[in-house]
Amino acid sequence: MNSEYSIVRSIRRPLSTGKRSQRSTRTKKKKAEEEKTAASTNKKTLFSHRGKNETNPEETEAFANICRCLIEHRWYHGVMPRGEISTLLEEEGDFCVRKTTEKGKPIVCISVKCQKEVRHFPLVFENGQWTLKNLIKTRRFYEVVELLNALVSEKIPLSGAILIRAVPRPDYYIPHSDISLICKLGEGAFGEVWKGSLKRTDDDKMKKMEEKSGAGLSEKSKSRLYVAVKKMKGNATKAMTEEFVLEAKLMRQLVHPNIVTVYGVAPSEEPLMIVLELAANGCLKSYVAKYQCPVDQLLQFTADAARGMAYLSSKLVIHRDLAARNLLLGSAVEVKISDFGLSSSGKTEVKVKQMKVPIRWLAPEVLEEGVFTTKTDVWAYAVTLWEIFTRCQSDPYPGLTNQQAKDLIRGDALPMSPPEGTPPIVVKIMEDCFTKNPDERPSFMAILKRLCPEEDLTAYEPKSLAQSQSSPAKKSSAPSAEPLSSRSKRPARK
Template identity: 85%
Template sequence: MNSEYSKVRSIRRPVSLGKRSQRSTRTKKKKGGDEEKTQGATKKSLFSHRAKNETNPEETEAFANICRCLIEHRWYHGVMPRGEISTLLEDEGDFCVRKTTERGKPIVCISVKCQKEVRHFPLVFENGQWTLKNLIKTRRFYEVVELLNALVTEKIALSGAILVRAVPRPDYYIPHSDISLICKLGEGAFGEVWKGSLKRHEDGKAKKAEEKSAAPSSAAPSSAGSALSGNSEKGKSRLYVAVKKMKGNATKAMTEEFVMEAKLMRQLVHPNIVTVYGVAPSEEPLMIVLELAGNGCLKSYVAKYQCPPDQLLQFTADAARGMAYLSSKLVIHRDLAARNLLLGTFVEVKISDFGLSSSGKTEIKVKQMKVPIRWLAPETLEEGVFSTKTDVWAYAVTLWEIFTRCQTDPYPGLTNQQAKDLIRGDALPMNPPEGTPPIVAKIMEDCFNKNPDDRPSFAAILKRLRPDEDVSAYEPKDQSVTSPVKRANAPSAEQSARSKRPSRK
C-alpha cells in the first residue's frame, strides 16, 4: 500500500467546509441582547432532527456539496456499503471515511477495523465545523482532514478503536466526473441502464479492459463483421460504455445488493461474460460501468433479424461456454434467460445481469424468490433450491426461446399455475420448437430431466455442440467439491431412471 496513506495527508489543501472568519467573530461582543437571544433560540445544526425518512431538499443538496469536497481525498469511499468496506479494512486500525444514512438522513462516518470487526462512528457537521457524535464534543474542526489527523497523531481512542492507517480507494473506483450519460437503454425495478462514455486516462486501464472484453470467443465466426455500435465507437479520449445506475431513494439493502453484483462481476473475465470496468461510488447515484454490448439484447436481435439456423446454433454454444465458465468458478446465475443474453461487437453472446447470482457455493436455498416462474426448475419451485443444475434447466428454456426467435415467453397461452404443473410433472415440460436441430432437441430433453443429478454439465453441453473445442478448463477438478449436494427429498433412483419421458401433447 502507498506509504502516502500511512497518515492522513492531502497533496493540496482541501476545500474549506466552514468560514474562517468565524474564528475571529466568535469572541466579538454581540449587539442587541434581544436579537441575540432570538438567534440563539433558532440556531440549529445543518441537519436538525426530523422524523425517519423525512428529508429536506435544501439540506440534502447542501450535504451533497459538502461530500463533493471530500472526494479529492482518497480515503473517502463515497456511498460504499458496510459489507464492501469491511473487505478493504484488513489490519487493526485501518480506516476510511464514507457516506451513509441514519434514520433516513445522510451522514458521514468513519469506519475503522477494531478487534477483528469493523466499527462505524458518525461525524457531526454543525456551524461549519466537524466533530464526532457523543465522543469528543469539546473539540471541533473546520475540515475532516484536521479531525482525522488529530485522531491519528494523538491516538485518540473511539470506544477502544484507534485510527492508524487511512485506506485509499481501490483502482476500480471510477469518479463520476469521468462518466457521461448519453441515452437510456432500459430500466428495472431498482436501476436504469444508460449508454454513456468513460474518460480514458494515461495509465491505459480502460483500454486494457476494453481489449479484454472485446476479444471474440475461440468459436466466434470470422464473418461476424463489425458491430452496430458500442466498442467500435472509439474516440481518442473516451470509451463508449453501458452504465447501470441506481434509482433514487435506494435503501441500504438495495445498495448492498447493487455493490455485490459489481463485486462478483469484477471477478469474471471471459469473452462470453459482460466485463465490468468499475464502480462509481463517490457520489449518488451509485453506478456500475460495464462494457457496451454493441449489438444489443439477443432477445430483440433474433426477433428483429432473420437469423439463419447456424447463427442460432452459435448463440447456444456461446451461452453454454459462458455458463460453463461460471460453473467452473462456482457461480450460480439464477436468472438465465434470453433477456439476459447480450450480443457483443462480433455478435457473440455475453451473459449479463448478475443481480441474483451467488458465488462460492454449489447450492443455495432461499425462501422468497423474485425470479420469473417459467424459467425455474422443479426443485426450485418445491424447495427453493438453486444450483448449477437449476441453471442447466433454465438453459433449456433459453434454447426454446432462441429457436422460437423469442416471439413469445415460454409456455405461451398458459397461466403461471399451469406452467408450474408442467414443470413439476413427469412429462417433458415443453417440446422443441419446429426447425430445432436434432442435437439441440436432445440437449433440451436431457436438461429437462426431473432429477438434477442426471442433467448434463455445461462443459458436457458445450462439448456436444462444439466437439472440436477444448473444454477441459471448464470441467470440475474435484467432483466431490463442485457437484451439487444431494437433498434428502430428491427423487429416488427408480424415478431418475426414467430418462425417456412422454412428450407433452
C-alpha cells in the first residue's frame, strides 16, 4: 500500500472516542482565538466581511463622511454612473474619481480612459489609509489626492492604464449644499418631487438659468431661486441611477418655453437629485379640475402642448408618456411638458417587449407590436385633449376596464367621442389623431398650424435621423483640470 495514502487515511481515522473529544476541544479553542483575532482586525477596517446583502449603518455613515471630504475636489464626480462618466472622459489618460457599489456595498473607484474604453479601479480604505485593490498593496496613502499624485507623477500603470489628466466636474453639477428642500410635492415608485430653493453662488450662471426658463427671482430672497427637486428615494440600484441620470441628460438638451427646464444634477452625495424649473401653477390636471377654465384658456393649453411636442419631434425625441398628469403650468399659466423618464432621443422608432405605461394613452400599434414613434405621441395627444376638455374629471375610458379600453383602441370605430362643448377645430384634430394607420395621423407641426395659423413654424421643421447624425452638436471645450492638491482634511480614523 502506498505510504502517503496510508498517512492520509490514518489522519482521517479516529483512534478513540477520548482523543476525538480532546481534538474537538482544541479545535473549538483555536476557532475562538481566530474569531477574536478577526474581530480585532475588523475594528481597524472600514468594511468587515459581511454577506452580500448585509449592511451596517455605522459603516455606511462612516463611508459617507469619508466621501464628503472628497467633494471639495473637482475631480470627484460623486455617484454619477458609468454611462455618464464615459461621455466625460474623452482622451487617453483622462480620469476622475467617483462613488459606486460593489456587491451591494459602497466603494470609491478611479475611472480612466484607456485604449478607447473606460476602465474602473476600486480603491480600498483600511486603517485610515487608501490603496488600490489588487494593484499596489505595498503603497498606502492617507489621502486619495496623494494616491492620485503618485499614480500621475510616477506613471504607475493600472493594468495598462496611465493616469494623465484629472477631468473636473461639469458646470451643471450642483452641490447638495446649494439646495434646500422646503416641502414635498409628490412621489412615484422610485423618486420624490420637492419644492426647494437654489443658492445663488454664481450670479452669471443663475442669470442664465432664469433666462433659460423664464423664471424670475423670488420676492422673499434675491439670493435664492425657487426650484423643483426630483430626488431618488431608498437604496437605488445601478440601473435605477442610470435611468435617472439619462432623464436629466435628455432634458438638459431641451430648451423651449413649453418644456420644463433642467438646471442641473446634484450627484456629489446621496440621494442623487435633478434640479428643475418650478412650475408655479402646478399640474394642469389639478388646475383644470379646480378652476372653471374658459374654453379659450383650454385652447391655449392645447396649443402650448402641441408647440412643445412639435419641438420634441423636431429634435427626434419620443416622449412615450404624454398625458395631462405630465403637463405643468408655469407662472404665466403656460403649459410645460415634463416627466421624460420613458423618453428616447435620436431615434424615429423604439420597440419594447415589456411596458410600464398606462394603457389608456397607448396607440393600437403599441398594444400590438410594442412600437413607439412620434405618431404614437400624436395618439396620446388626442387622449390628452379629451382629458383637457372634460376638465380632467376622470381618466380616459371612464367606467371601463383596461381590457375593454384595449378593445376600443384596437377596434375600427373612434375609441372615444370628444367631450360636449369641445370646439369644432379640436374635435377634428382628435378624430384625425385617432386614425388607426399611424402614417395618416397629422404631425405635431401640422396640428400646431391648425391651432395657430399665423405662427411662424420654421423652428419646428422636422429633422431626419441622417441629418441629426451628420451634423452633431459641437463639443464644449472642457475646463482645465484642477491641479491635484493635498489640502483636504483627512477623514477621521475609526
